[in-house]
Amino acid sequence: MTQCLFCSILAGDTAGTFLHRDKLVAVFLDIHPVNLGHLLVVPLVHSTGLTDLPAATGSHMFAIAQRMAQAVKESGLPCEGVNFFLADGKVAMQEIMHVHLHVIPRVQGDGFGLRFAKNPACPSRAELESAAAQIGSHFVYGRP
Numbered sequence: 001m002t003q004c005l006f007c008s009i010l011a012g013d014t015a016g017t018f019l020h021r022d023k024l025v026a027v028f029l030d031i032h033p034v035n036l037g038h039l040l041v042v043p044l045v046h047s048t049g050l051t052d053l054p055a056a057t058g059s060h061m062f063a064i065a066q067r068m069a070q071a072v073k074e075s076g077l078p079c080e081g082v083n084f085f086l087a088d089g090k091v092a093m094q095e096i097m098h099v100h101l102h103v104i105p106r107v108q109g110d111g112f113g114l115r116f117a118k119n120p121a122c123p124s125r126a127e128l129e130s131a132a133a134q135i136g137s138h139f140v141y142g143r144p
């Protein structure tokens with residue numbers, strides 16, 4: 001048995017309620033859902049996070065999540081809106097270190113949310129430009 005919970009679910013060693021599986025990803029229901037119908041889009045090949053996730057797999061994860069969101073909306077389960085959520089790294093609230101994209105059906109008053117610092121400082125335009133330059137110098141479109 002593997003140590004990664006999601007690899008174990010994908011291998012059938014741990015129970016999972018699957019909705020979809022193709023050549024790159026599988027979709028199964030979250031056992032601790034925000035709301036019933038909360039599902040996870042998970043690559044079949046273990047990737048810890050965004051850095052080691054092949055770009056084509058990441059694109060496919062989003063495409064499948066988009067279609068799953070539509071299916072949830074049409075399913076009759078309570079769903080007034082949808083959040084996608086992907087946590088990359090423990091500080092970003094990643095709990096299972098096998099990258100996964102949450103598709104979360106939302107209803108009014110369900111209590112799910114993100115917390116922000118009370119009065120976040122607004123950076124100056126110069127700080128925004130500097131940050132953009134730092135990031136932009138590392139951005140390579142089409143990098144795998």
Ligand SMILES: [Zn+2]
Nearest residue numbers: 004007046098
């Ligand atoms: Zn894994």
